[in-house]
């Protein structure tokens with residue numbers, strides 16, 4: 001029943017619909033006792049030989065009238081209660097999806113995709129069930145049961161009613177006991193379902209890698225193990241579920257036996273008539289549904305409650321990135337000053353960045369190079385405000401980036417990550433993703449600048465070609481160039497390319513870089529790369545090692561320094577020559 005309290009906010013919001021729905025339900029339940037009562041009266045009138053054709057027509061008319069009224073009221077409660085339940089699902093879906101969109105990286109690292117999917121599907125359905133089937137069963141079983149019992153007392157005999165209901169406490173006791181076990185079991189089964197979801201998602205996304213390494217069988221076995229585990233947990237739920245029904249059948253059976261024994265004695269003693277006993281037995285059969293319903297109700301409520309807790313747990317997770325009050329709304333622009341004394345990821349003991357300082361004048365380009373894992377991407381993540389907690393300050397246009405609203409900051413940045421992502425939509429829509437109003441001309445210009453236009457027009461459907469999930473039908477270099485075109489579409493104040501040209505050949509890279517130089521004019525660019533050729537034209541280049549800047553200067557200065565940069569440059573030049581020679 002706790003779940004009704006937890007969902008109190010929603011029932012308040014939908015008060016009107018629930019009042020109309022539940023009232024209709026109550027009236028329908030009350031009307032249900034009419035027919036058995038009339039049948040009893042008619043039987044007694046037949047026995048007394050007092051039934052006339054006129055009276056029979058009257059009784060039949062009442063039964064038909066009641067049936068029509070029930071039909072109409074059933075429609076009313078169904079539309080109101082089911083309609084509200086659908087609203088709850090919509091509202092929770094919206095809340096959850098909105099939550100996903102505002103959460104920070106820490107959240108997405110903590111929760112696996114499959115888990116989040118399970119919350120958004122299974123758990124929400126279980127909660128919706130409370131607001132629909134739960135309320136229906138609750139009101140229906142309570143009213144139906146209550147009204148039937150009152151009718152038994154009023155129209156038949158209170159002593160017979162008491163005796164027939166003697167086995168009922170058994171039901172209350174069992175429901176309570178099984179209910180709490182069911183809550184725990186259902187939570188576990190939902191967690192197992194999340195794991196399967198996660199495994200499926202990961203295996204499908206990584207199917208190429210799995211096949212390449214011939215790991216299909218192992219992956220299948222791993223999957224099977226997870227499915228087996230889920231089945232064990234779901235079976236536990238089913239076992240608890242199944243325990244309800246036999247108990248209810250037992251209770252009803254006991255009621256029938258007691259009624260026939262005691263009711264028969266009452267007829268012999270003329271306490272009740274045969275018609276009354278028939279009505280009473282009819283009423284007992286009308287108690288079967290409420291009893292089953294109570295069993296089912298516990299089930300629905302416990303499942304809903306477990307799911308509600310799971311969803312709330314997610315919704316209570318707070319993003320670490322919070323906009324300050326009165327945050328700057330103007331798009332960030334101007335000089336960029338990165339002054340990081342120390343940054344570490346969450347609880348990491350080691351510092352990922354130490355004393356990294358650089359300044360980029362508006363309109364210039366900064367190159368960042370360094371070994372893998374040296375901290376290049378971390379610098380970008382900090383610029384994108386993916387993390388807020390560090391010792392230091394990053395200013396953009398003279399303001400701390402944490403003083404801007406997230407929109408103002410991020411709208412000024414065009415970021416091309418290493419692990420680019422293309423949506424399952426046309427190439428055109430992928431390019432104009434951040435600027436959906438962009439014209440075909442603008443889309444083509446962005447594609448030309450990133451040297452992908454010719455590839456696109458060669459495709460059967462040109463710009464209308466659909467890109468599969470993660471762009472499976474495109475080459476790595478094509479995906480990279482599309483991702484850069486997407487960033488260029490918004491002509492950002494700050495363009496960040498994070499190793500975004502690694503899969504592009506040297507000539508195309510040169511073409512793209514030269515285009516960027518021409519169009520970027522007074523806009524700032526940061527290029528992180530492994531290939532020196534990607535950054536050598538930048539006004540300043542920093543070499544990062546173990547989270548620290550170990551060399552800095554322009555290309556000529558760094559060559560003259562004869563350090564890591566110069567060595568890498570020589571090595572890459574040599575490799576290019578060998579590759580060129582072997583062509």
Ligand SMILES: Nc1ncnc2c1ncn2[C@@H]1O[C@H](COP(=O)(O)OP(=O)(O)OP(=O)(O)O)[C@@H](O)[C@H]1O
Pocket residue numbers: 345348352370371372373374375376377378379418499
């Ligand atoms: N989310 C994270 N949580 C904890 N540690 C992280 C996280 N992301 C990166 N790191 C660690 O921070 C260090 C720097 O990583 P970063 O991705 O910035 O390097 P990088 O220079 O961009 O490497 P690459 O050239 O391979 O992309 C690495 O040791 C990495 O393991």
